[in-house]
Amino acid sequence: MMSAQGSPVRQSSVRAHNLALVLQTVANSPDPISRAAVATVTGLTRATVSALVDDLVTGGLLTEREPAPRTGAGRPAVGLAVAPDGPAGLGLEINVDYRGACVVDLAGTVRHRLVEPGDQRLAGPQEALAGLGRLAARARALAEADGLTVAGAVLAVPGLVTAGGVVRIAPNLGWQDVVVGELPGGPAMTVDNEANLAALGELDVGDLPRDFVYVSGEIGIGAGIVLDGALYRGSRGWSGEIGHIPIDPDGPACRCGARGCLEQYAGQEAVLRAAGSDTVAALAIAAAAGQAAALDALTAAGAALGTAVATVVNLLDVRTIVLGGCYASLLPWLRDGIAAEAGRRVLTAAWSPVQLRAATLGPDAAMLGAAGSVLRGVLDDPARWLSRPRP
Amino acid sequence: MMSAQGSPVRQSSVRAHNLALVLQTVANSPDPISRAAVATVTGLTRATVSALVDDLVTGGLLTEREPAPRTGAGRPAVGLAVAPDGPAGLGLEINVDYRGACVVDLAGTVRHRLVEPGDQRLAGPQEALAGLGRLAARARALAEADGLTVAGAVLAVPGLVTAGGVVRIAPNLGWQDVVVGELPGGPAMTVDNEANLAALGELDVGDLPRDFVYVSGEIGIGAGIVLDGALYRGSRGWSGEIGHIPIDPDGPACRCGARGCLEQYAGQEAVLRAAGSDTVAALAIAAAAGQAAALDALTAAGAALGTAVATVVNLLDVRTIVLGGCYASLLPWLRDGIAAEAGRRVLTAAWSPVQLRAATLGPDAAMLGAAGSVLRGVLDDPARWLSRPRP
DNA sequence: TCAAATAATTCAACCAATAAACAAATCAGC
DNA sequence: GCTGATTTGTTTATTGGTTGAATTATTTGA
Numbered sequence A, B: 001m002m003s004a005q006g007s008p009v010r011q012s013s014v015r016a017h018n019l020a021l022v023l024q025t026v027a028n029s030p031d032p033i034s035r036a037a038v039a040t041v042t043g044l045t046r047a048t049v050s051a052l053v054d055d056l057v058t059g060g061l062l063t064e065r066e067p068a069p070r071t072g073a074g075r076p077a078v079g080l081a082v083a084p085d086g087p088a089g090l091g092l093e094i095n096v097d098y099r100g101a102c103v104v105d106l107a108g109t110v111r112h113r114l115v116e117p118g119d120q121r122l123a124g125p126q127e128a129l130a131g132l133g134r135l136a137a138r139a140r141a142l143a144e145a146d147g148l149t150v151a152g153a154v155l156a157v158p159g160l161v162t163a164g165g166v167v168r169i170a171p172n173l174g175w176q177d178v179v180v181g182e183l184p185g186g187p188a189m190t191v192d193n194e195a196n197l198a199a200l201g202e203l204d205v206g207d208l209p210r211d212f213v214y215v216s217g218e219i220g221i222g223a224g225i226v227l228d229g230a231l232y233r234g235s236r237g238w239s240g241e242i243g244h245i246p247i248d249p250d251g252p253a254c255r256c257g258a259r260g261c262l263e264q265y266a267g268q269e270a271v272l273r274a275a276g277s278d279t280v281a282a283l284a285i286a287a288a289a290g291q292a293a294a295l296d297a298l299t300a301a302g303a304a305l306g307t308a309v310a311t312v313v314n315l316l317d318v319r320t321i322v323l324g325g326c327y328a329s330l331l332p333w334l335r336d337g338i339a340a341e342a343g344r345r346v347l348t349a350a351w352s353p354v355q356l357r358a359a360t361l362g363p364d365a366a367m368l369g370a371a372g373s374v375l376r377g378v379l380d381d382p383a384r385w386l387s388r389p390r391p
Numbered sequence C: 001t002c003a004a005a006t007a008a009t010t011c012a013a014c015c016a017a018t019a020a021a022c023a024a025a026t027c028a029g030c
Numbered sequence D: 001g002c003t004g005a006t007t008t009g010t011t012t013a014t015t016g017g018t019t020g021a022a023t024t025a026t027t028t029g030a
Helices: A011-028 A035-042 A046-058 A120-145 A194-205 A268-275 A280-288 A292-316 A326-345 A362-380 A382-386 B011-028 B035-042 B046-058 B120-145 B194-205 B268-275 B280-288 B292-316 B326-345 B362-380 B382-386
Strands: A062-065 A079-082 A087-095 A098-105 A110-117 A149-157 A166-170 A175-179 A189-193 A212-217 A221-227 A230-232 A320-325 A355-358 B062-065 B079-082 B087-095 B098-105 B110-117 B149-157 B166-170 B175-179 B189-193 B212-217 B221-227 B230-232 B320-325 B355-358
Touching (some): A011 A079, A011 A362, A011 A382, A046 A062, A087 A120, A087 A362, A098 A362, A120 A175, A189 A194, A194 A230, A194 A320, A194 A362, A212 A292, A268 A280, A268 A292, A280 A292, A292 A320, A326 A355, B011 B046, B011 B362, B035 B046, B046 B062, B087 B120, B087 B194, B098 B120, B110 B120, B110 B362, B120 B149, B149 B362, B189 B194, B194 B212, B194 B320, B212 B326, B221 B292, B292 B320, B320 B326, B326 B355, B362 B382
Parallel strands (some): A149 A189, B149 B189, B320 B355
Antiparallel strands (some): A062 A079, A087 A098, A212 A221, B166 B175, B212 B221, B221 B230
16 A cells, blocks of 8 residues: 655744745735734734744845734734845746846846847857856846845746756757756756746736646647646656647648647647738737638637647646637637637536636746746745855 | 645644654555664654554554564564554445445455446446445445454546536446435445546556556546646546547547547447457457457557557656556557557657556456545545544 | 723743663674 | 673653743724
8 A cells, every 4th residue: 555655744844834824825915914914814823923924024035014004993013025125036038039037026026127039049059048148147136236136047948858957859949958057156047848937927927726727839839737736847847748739640740750730730830821921910910800811720720729728628627728829819819719629529518618818928928937936936935045055 | 926825734733744654654664664664764763753653553553563584683673564453445336337345454455345247327326326335335344344444435436526426427327417425324435537546546556656647448438647646636526538539630420529539449349349359358369369350450549549648648748658447458469559659749759758557456446446545545644543533 | 091902922831853861672792 | 691782662851833821012992
């Protein structure tokens, strides 16, 4: 009778857990919140909350603010809010036609955003990474000028990433087995897939359920799978390769070597070619104008996407699909095609139809999600941040 | 900046966790294990382990046994093993052509197994459930005669089950919205999907990784998805409906209303019809004899299965697929077809090919998994069992 | 001005794990 | 057969953390 093996728990783990609980409660509250309110929300004692808050305030994660507007008698509460000068997340991205960096603070506000357009395929991995390093250094300097401490950096790339921070293959960048090193003089950096991080970004800002799949329509098609409020990366971090779900086993050849992959029906290039448009923006304009070629192309893409969505929903039983990348702006014309095919093929569609939503973050989703995932690390384990080695 | 909300942790939670850790360590050990060994394995102190073991022994979950054969000097150890007369799991199953019950103890040994063949479609839900109740009562009596206490019961059915214990639809039983009530006079019973429970059964006994997908080939095709050592049920419990993954959008009509579902290519009925065999056993004999019709049918089914497997692996990045139900015995002739198609379509196949394994538990997998899931509940939270209300 | 109400802190009590000392039981060597 | 080494298991004092009750602080309303 096997069961999952864990590690021993000591009292300090209790404190670490409750510290995170208090911090997250404050962070999730839209307004400054009192210690007493935190106590009732979390179920902890007021005494305990006071002790934990003391640690968080002296550690620079929380600050006392003006209390929320009073009501009734009694001693006025002292408001608690996340510190605006505490840790910050550095989100980085290298994509086909730009590279970027952003700084987000614990409150979730974007403090800085730097984007350099330019074809990264021509630049090659060395030059792209060097340029990214310069961008990251600038962003870090801006953050420190604000009094922020960069807690970590995460880089989003459109490709398969291994645990060790190696980009196995990023077809649309032309990268293969690229070792992403350290940020020169910077904080620790990890690398992750663009769609995964974009899904986290949408989870951070959106009103989304605990289970959803984010589908990213870029040059390739990727997906970020969020199960139970956490990203599912797969055993090797290569989950969500939705672009190569077979739609028709005898369909057109794909550059992955197989036939009939989704990318050949609903990938950006295939749709633009079928519609006769040059850019996604032009396609949206053509569709809005009612041009038949555009509408037909989008209907066909929607049907293929709907078939893939049906597969995902039948397999994972997620209720919500978030469409991002170029699909976000095209969703008005894709929606019917997706919904029709999914409604026909999802076994449970009759009782519980699939919800389709457009992503809200736009092209910065992955970069913002990358920064957010750094902050999530602090929110999930503030004890580590409090006891970090300091210069 | 949202993050998952938890509940407060007190000291008693620490004890509950460590209690589970010690119990699982003993349960996972093939031989009786000493307190000192448990301490080194878990990382807890010998003193702590002694205290926790005392609780578990007086609570009837562990017993002291003859120590394992000695080695070297020193005071001889006292062996610890899971109690053979502690809690037991009652596993129940209603399937197309039989109903069954089994009693499994904490050590994982099957203490009793009762199976009544008979077409449950003809019987109808009321009669099937009444018969199951009688079977469960007999199994429970046998367990109590052994000194076991039945800790709970889980029923496996081939269909979609909602959280409230209602069978939404079980097409092959002909059930629809069947409310599975209480077991008369028995322990609490929950209902779950057959493939899910079979996956748990294989996880319990097999040498399997923490992530795998169990594919069950019965009249329908279902899948149990195990991620990170735990069953993934989906937000409503309807995950794993692999049988209706589209293989060819213009394929034959399926009884689900769509076209070209996997079930139409690799379902038991489709394969037997194509091969001209009456039963799975006859098909296996024909294939072993090299009959062309049988081999062709299995090759075609393997290709369809391989396409579906490729979809699953591209999406979830699981390395291992366990084939159960009728596929277990037919795997020798399915393997090449599955491997070829999966190798072509899985994006990461070149670096890390998909591992195909035959299930080891045979037709009882779901029933045993059902019993095992009861015991898993005790192993995961022994504190609840120790403080249970007693008659 | 005083009582009621609410917020936050202080302090003793309790619970659980730890570390270290101690008791128990065996083996190995002479 | 005795002695010392060795390993197991228990005992005891200590530490870290939460709780609950009492206390202090600060405001509103009569």
